[in-house]
Amino acid sequence: MSIELIIILLAIGYIIFTIDKKKDDFPVPTILVLVGVGLAFIPFFDSARLTEHTIYHVFLPALLFVSAYQFPIKDFRKNASIILSLATIGIVLNVVILGYLISLISPLGLIEGALLAAILTPTDPVSVVSVIKKATGNEQIASIVDGESMLNDGTSIVLFTTLLSVATREKGFSFPSFLGEFLLVSIGGVLIGLILGYLVSRIVHYSHDRNYQIMLSIILAYGAFSIAEAVGVSGVLATVASGMMISFEYGRAEKEDHFRRSLDGFWEIAEGSLLAILFLVIGIELTDHLQISYWLYAAGIFALMVLVRFITTLAVSKVFEPLSWRYNTILTWAGLKGTMSVFLILTLYAKSASSIHSDWIVGVSFTVVLLSLTIQSLTMAPLSRGLLKK
Structure with a gap:
């Protein structure tokens, strides 16, 4: 893309963010995607x-780091069991059940159905976390939604990579092998992130200029990601762990507040700018893959996706941390699709494997992502108010 x-x-x-003055019922990322769909019909764009590659290595490290850095450690401790179980066991259950159901209603086989399910499993609640907080005042449910989304990306990538290798006959599936790799x-990834985050939290004291402290945080966000990927572990989890370690270290003493204020100022601007570009271009990109022939399948798979997420969320919460059906309903509806799903779709599109229905999966996946972003985010506020009145 040109600088212009x-x-x-x-x-x-900027215009769309400015319209969103109250940050209440106005899911900015969704509006950006819809505007992007409109821009796709203008030749200039x-x-x-x-x-x-751009999503994974340019956008994701920064967006993951700021989410992890701003995520309150006390909230993670309080909800750790449900967050970790949803981001691991819940993801696997989703892929298995949804993949099987997709194979029953589509031209896909079981492995291809699971591959499509893996694409549609990671959640991206950037559109709805603030909406949940504003609509209900309930910090716990917003924290669970946010925490799960930070961690389930790593699980989704491992599942997707394994299933893609099996589907393209590059290797067979072995559960012990999968579990070991996972x-x-x-x-x-977590260990690398924690170590680097701790080192940076110590080194930052040698930089008394806040501009250099911000520079160091950028190095950490992208450095943790790159180092982890270079050694063959999860860059996603490394960046998340490094951000959470920084948040933990800075939260231990009041004298660290000036570090946090400096980073907050920079990363909030960076996050908004990256989200604006990313979701506008997602809207432009997915327009090329929307076909009438996919919509009926996409609508059915979207309905199954929501149903399966409700079942798995309910099952996991019953075992690890019982939640009311109201909480489970909001957790289900807040699991909308976004950046990570688009990355996985584009990864499959770039591979263009003739041995699988890649074009069909790409087209249907993009359509489901669009349905998820629009329907779920636009109805999140009234649903939250109705179930959890502030």
Whole structure:
């Protein structure tokens, strides 16, 4: 993308963010995607394209870091069992059940159905967390939604990669092998993130200029991601762990408040700018893949996706931390799809494997993502108010 195009996209994002004065019922990312769909019909924006590499290595590290850094550690401790179980066991159950159901109603086989389910499993609640807080005043449910989304990306990538290899016949599936790879990738990523986050929390005291402290946080966000990926573990979890470690270290003493204020100022601006560009271009990108022939399948899969998420969320919460059916309903509806699903779709699109229905999966996936972003985010506020009155 040219610099002129980036500036125009930022200007459009600025206008939309400015309209959202109360940050209440106005899900900005969803509006950005819908505006992007409109921009796709203007020839000037033809060069606004996303690749899986750009999402993964440019946008994700920063967005994950700011989410993790701003996530209150006390909330994670309080809800750790339900967050971790939803981000691991819940994800696997979702893929297995949804994949099977998809294979029953579509031209896909069982493995291809599971692959599509893996694409539609990671959640992206950036559109709804603030809406839940404003609509209900309930911090716990917002924290669970936010915490799950930070951690389930890593699980989803491992599942997707494994299923894609099986579907393209690059290797067979072995549960012990999958479990071993999952533990190695996950634990390795977390350890790298925690170590680097701790080191940076110590080094930052040698930088008395806040501009250099901010520079160090950028190095941490992208450095943790790159180092982890280079050694074959999860860059996603490394960045999340490093952000949470920084948040933990800065929260231990009041004298660290000036560090937090400096980082807050920068990362809030960076997050808004990245989200504006990303969701506008997602809207432009997915327009090329929307076909009438996919909509009936997409609507059915969207309905199954919501149903399966409700079942798995209810089952997991019953075991690890009982939640009321009202909480489970909101957790289900807040599991809308976004950045990570688009990354996985583009990864499959780039592979273009002839041995699977890749074009069909890509087209249906993009349509489901659009349905999820619009329907779920636009109805989140009234649903939250109705179930959990403030």
